[in-house]
Amino acid sequence: MNILKIVDSNKILQIIILTFPLIIIFKSAAINAALLSLSLISLIIIIRNKDYSFFTHYLIIAILFLIGFIFINSLINFKNLETVIKSFGNFRFVFLIFAIFIILSNISKKNYTLFVFLNCILIVLINIDILYQYIFNKNILGYLPGMCKENLTNCKRFSGIFGEELVAGAFISQIGLLFFFMAICEVSKNNNLQRYIVYLFLIFLFITILLTGERNALLIFAICLFIFCILNKNIILLSSSIAIFGIMFFVLTQNSFSIKERYLNILNSSTLESESSVVKKVINTPWSYHYQTAFELFLDKPLLGHGYKNFRVKCKDTKFDKKTIDQYDKYKGYRGCSSHPHNYMLEMLSENGTIGFVMYLAILIVIFYNVLRLCKYSKSKNQFIALGIGSLLLAILFPFKPSGSFLSTFNASIFFYLLGFFIYYTKQIKQK
Numbered sequence: 474m475n476i477l478k479i480v481d482s483n484k485i486l487q488i489i490i491l492t493f494p495l496i497i498i499f500k501s502a503a504i505n506a507a508l509l510s511l512s513l514i515s516l517i518i519i520i521r522n523k524d525y526s527f528f529t530h531y532l533i534i535a536i537l538f539l540i541g542f543i544f545i546n547s548l549i550n551f552k553n554l555e556t557v558i559k560s561f562g563n564f565r566f567v568f569l570i571f572a573i574f575i576i577l578s579n580i581s582k583k584n585y586t587l588f589v590f591l592n593c594i595l596i597v598l599i600n601i602d603i604l605y606q607y608i609f610n611k612n613i614l615g616y617l618p619g620m621c622k623e624n625l626t627n628c629k630r631f632s633g634i635f636g637e638e639l640v641a642g643a644f645i646s647q648i649g650l651l652f653f654f655m656a657i658c659e660v661s662k663n664n665n666l667q668r669y670i671v672y673l674f675l676i677f678l679f680i681t682i683l684l685t686g687e688r689n690a691l692l693i694f695a696i697c698l699f700i701f702c703i704l705n706k707n708i709i710l711l712s713s714s715i716a717i718f719g720i721m722f723f724v725l726t727q728n729s730f731s732i733k734e735r736y737l738n739i740l741n742s743s744t745l746e747s748e749s750s751v752v753k754k755v756i757n758t759p760w761s762y763h764y765q766t767a768f769e770l771f772l773d774k775p776l777l778g779h780g781y782k783n784f785r786v787k788c789k790d791t792k793f794d795k796k797t798i799d800q801y802d803k804y805k806g807y808r809g810c811s812s813h814p815h816n817y818m819l820e821m822l823s824e825n826g827t828i829g830f831v832m833y834l835a836i837l838i839v840i841f842y843n844v845l846r847l848c849k850y851s852k853s854k855n856q857f858i859a860l861g862i863g864s865l866l867l868a869i870l871f872p873f874k875p876s877g878s879f880l881s882t883f884n885a886s887i888f889f890y891l892l893g894f895f896i897y898y899t900k901q902i903k904q905k
Contacts, residue, residue: 482514482521483579490576491588493890494648495595498634501882508886512568518575527571532839532896539832540564543781543880546825550780560781563880566889573893574900589655593674596649600681603633603641607684607731620686629731630686640883642687646694647865647887649678651894654861658854679718683725686735689875696868701861704848759807760816760875766793766809767819771826778826781880785812787823813878817870820879833879837870843899850902859898862891 489496489507496507519525527533540563547560580588606612610625612633619630619639632641653675660667682690695718702711726733755761769791770779779787788794788810797804814820821830844863850856869876869888877884 482518483575486511486514486518486572487576487580487584490572491584493886494592494644494652497644497648497883497886498599500635500638504882504886508565508569511572512565515568515571515575519571527574528567530896530900532836532843532892533567533570535832535836535839536567536570537564539829539836540567542829542832543825546777546829547781549777550783552780552783552786556780556782563885566885569886569889570893570896573890574897577894577897586659589652589659592648592652593656596645596652597674597677599634599641600645600677603631603681603684606631606633627730627734629734631684631731638883639685639687642682642685642690643693643877643884644887645678645685646682646687646690646697647869647891650694650697650865651862651891653678654858654865658857676717676721679721680725683722683732683736684729686731688735689877691736692871692874693865693868696871696874697861697865700844700867701864704844704860704864762793762797762804762807762809763811763814764816764819766791766811767814767816767823769793770823771819774826776826776828778822778824778829781824784814784820784823785810813881815875815877816872817876817879818872837867837872840866840870840895843895847899847902853902855898855901859895859902862895862898866891866895 489511493507496503528537543563544557544560547557551557577585602612606616606618610628611617614634616633616636617625618628619632619637621628630639632639635641635644653671656674657668657671660671662668679694682694698714699711702708702714722736726737766788767784770784770787773779791809794809797808797810814823817833818830821833825833840863844860844867847856847860847863866888869891879885879888
């Protein structure tokens with residue numbers, strides 16, 4: 474019996490892709506199971522159709538080169554078999570992009586609209602759950618907030634359905650903005666009520682991101698909208714956005730302890746006294762200690778780096794981390810060592826050296842070039858969505874902000890999910 478005939482591959486792909494935002498909520502095990510299924514089914518489709526043209530797209534080629542190098546580099550800097558297997562597993566993200574492209578190319582108008590609005594509802598429910606947790610100190614499933622003092626007082630982080638994984642803000646700022654750009658194109662231009670509802674959805678995203686206490690998520694939200702407005706040459710939209718969100722930010726920070734602590738008292742974690750200059754305070758924050766450790770590792774092996782996921786292993790051997798341990802009181806217990814450097818560029822430099830960093834930079838440049846090219850096309854639904862997602866990708870990859878680990882299951886799944894939509898919509902514009 475021919476497995477290529479008995480597997481309804483497109484149907485399975487469609488279910489996984491259209492419910493992928495929901496799958497992300499169920500954390501790494503569910504995400505990895507979905508990605509493994511996508512990879513196997515995608516291979517079946519490719520073998521059956523004998524069509525490899527998708528993999529000739531220059532952005533896909535750049536990604537394949539980077540992931541391929543990371544795999545080879547993990548062999549060169551071999552630490553354990555698990556790390557090598559994980560580095561090889563990064564190829565599954567390419568199949569995620571492929572699956573998105575296939576599904577969007579064949580989905581009906583009715584199913585597409587249903588897909589957009591059902592996911593908008595999902596995001597609204599997640600937001601409501603976080604708001605509930607903020608008010609009652611537990612979400613609807615009983616999950617507690619994070620970074621609290623005794624007796625759940627003065628909590629600073631709220632993640633709702635995501636529980637102990639404080640990633641709700643990242644999900645909302647990225648998946649939420651994706652569906653905002655898609656939803657605004659689905660409502661009628663002549664129906665002001667529908668458009669107001671979608672804009673209220675955007676405001677709700679902003680408020681919930683603030684409540685989560687995730688500074689990186691707020692930066693992604695702000696940078697994305699700024700880039701989008703600038704590229705659209707819409708100064709009125711930019712000015713009104715700054716005014717509306719600025720006023721809301723001021724009001725919320727003045728009336729919420731957690732928001733004020735997370736966003737206004739950002740330098741409280743500095744190990745220096747309050748009278749020190751802002752620059753010195755920034756240099757003496759936990760993030761800066763991770764950055765200095767990562768840069769020391771890069772200088773130690775500038776060409777190839779120390780290998781995939783090896784920052785967490787090698788950082789213990791750095792002079793700077795040993796210094797933070799020896800001078801425990803001076804650094805107030807903070808260390809240079811961590812699970813990752815908290816910056817994508819420094820992660821690439823420390824783990825994959827100059828070669829890996831150049832490949833990573835090539836992906837960023839290609840995305841930036843494609844976003845700029847979108848500006849020359851006449852305004853349309855596809856152009857609007859592609860420009861919005863492109864702005865979001867640039868915000869995620871913005872070099873001078875803190876971040877998680879680039880190829881962690883959660884971060885990479887969302888990034889490559891967005892990238893799949895970006896490639897599809899840019900290709901649709903070029904075909905016209």
